[in-house]
Amino acid sequence: MDAVMPGAGSPFLNGPRARVPAVPEGLLEGVMAPAYVVDGEGVIAAANDAALALLQRSAVDLLGQDAHDLLHRDSHGRTLPRSRCDMRDALLAERTRHSDVGWFARGDGSLLGLSWFLTPYALGPGRSGALVMLYQRKEAADSREEAPSTTALSELERLALLAETTTQLTSTLDVEDALHRLAALTVPLLADWAVVDLLTESDEVRRALVVQYKDGLLVERADLQGPMPPLPQESPMPLSRALRGAASTVATASTYHGPPDSGIAVEQHRLFEETGMHSAAIAPIRGLRDTLGALTLGRSERLDGFTAGDLPLLEDVTRRAGLALDNARLYQRQRKVSETMQRHLLPQMPAIPGLQMTARYVPAPQASQVGGDWYDAFPLTDGATALAIGDVVGHDLDAAGGMAQVRNMLRAFAWSDPESPSDVVTRLDQAVMHTAEVPMATMVFARLTSADDGLWRLQWTNAGHPPPLLVTYDGRTSFLTEGHGILLGTGTDRPRQDAAVTLPPAATLVLYTDGLVESVRHSIDVGLDQLRKHAASLARRPLDSFSDSLLNRVRPQDNDDDVAFLALRTPPPRE
Incomplete structure (x- = not known):
């Protein structure tokens, strides 16, 4: 068995390649x-020669290269950080060391999973290095068989993954956000690809995410997402x-190479072709009552394939994902009902000749899509x-119900006997105290x-x-601070x-609720x-643009409250 070393006329000593250290003749003679x-x-x-054959590399590829950068890998095939390389530590410390498990590219x-032995070796006077011997682990038949699976994760790592999955997925009530979090938890830790297929409420299949x-x-x-054929x-x-x-x-990849038995099989064949996946683990995502979809984890870059030993961990992940998606879907279903209710509770703006008028409603971020704010x-x-x-x-359904009662009573009082605003609100306050299930309320009521x-x-x-x-x-x-009195529902009999004010031509009047200006970071x-300040800068914007921009600029991001907003603009001066 010959040793491959550079000699005096070696091509490895010249050219762009890294230098090849000079070594004694016959250095590896007799090493089998x-x-x-x-x-x-x-x-x-x-x-x-035995090392070249085992590593499937030529002398040109091997000599003069940094062994760590060229060969050493972690269990997922990624370059091993130098700080975590036991072999490099032993080299620098000039100590003998061996390992039963090492991964080599x-x-x-x-x-390739190999055992290795490293011992200091004198290369000449005052020059030290190391001899590395490699031998295959007994259970290894080939590189694919001994490439690690996710079962190579330690028990602590598995528990940490499951705990993080629970924390990440239960902290959001948005389905799309939950899916992206699920992908980030599993890729690249377990796979190179994550694919989520969901079943809709009408039993249609949608490829919701491919990452x-x-x-x-x-x-x-x-390009790989979208509707899927029937199940x-x-x-x-x-x-x-x-x-x-x-x-x-x-x-x-061969699973879907045969004649397809359904449209879904055709799409799966396309998925494997487009992604280059050679191995995939597919698990159902189950909710409390039914199946919500499936998670596919695929490997294309890493060489080890999934095994049956990987499935229990995957099922633990999808079980947690199913509970989180079930909650998110339930919440979104409630939001949809609430949005419909809100559209019926909040009125359309009347057409008033000479005036422009617009209104907005922004729901509380962390509550139902309805609340106690109204216009x-x-x-x-x-x-x-x-x-x-x-x-x-x-800012919940109870508040929305109370808001509807107050608004309807206000309309009745104002319509039946047009009086001054203060008289109407006084009658409303008395009615609220005795007929409405409203704890307290604030309002501005005006006649134009x-x-x-x-x-x-x-x-x-x-x-x-x-x-x-x-x-x-x-x-x-200017803020219209006059005419201020106590809120509704206190039982206090105060007048x-x-x-009153005359509105200038082309002026904008803004009515709003406190969710637009309150923040936990500063005073009202x-x-x-x-x-x-922002309203002044937007004064000449069209009314709709004025309203949208004002809401976007002013509303605090940390305020968990809904916002009602009404704006009107008077006509320009007469010619």
């Missing part, structure tokens, strides 16, 4: 086991069985227009009338609500006051000042 020699810096100086790209680990990033493959009820193919709730399965605008029998903005305590000179007059009363904001065409702002005065 696969072996190579490195200098004190870890550069390969010599290798025998072969010339054909495969991963690839590429260049250190998770890349979503939208066959008798197909024995792995994905079809998983979507019916059957046990998890390991599949390979209203409606014509009165004497030709005036009523405006209202209010807030019933809470036009004069012969073309200007509009606003008369209002305020029951403990943030003051309306008036913005002129040239950007001057309420009215206030800071929020009001932000509202004033």
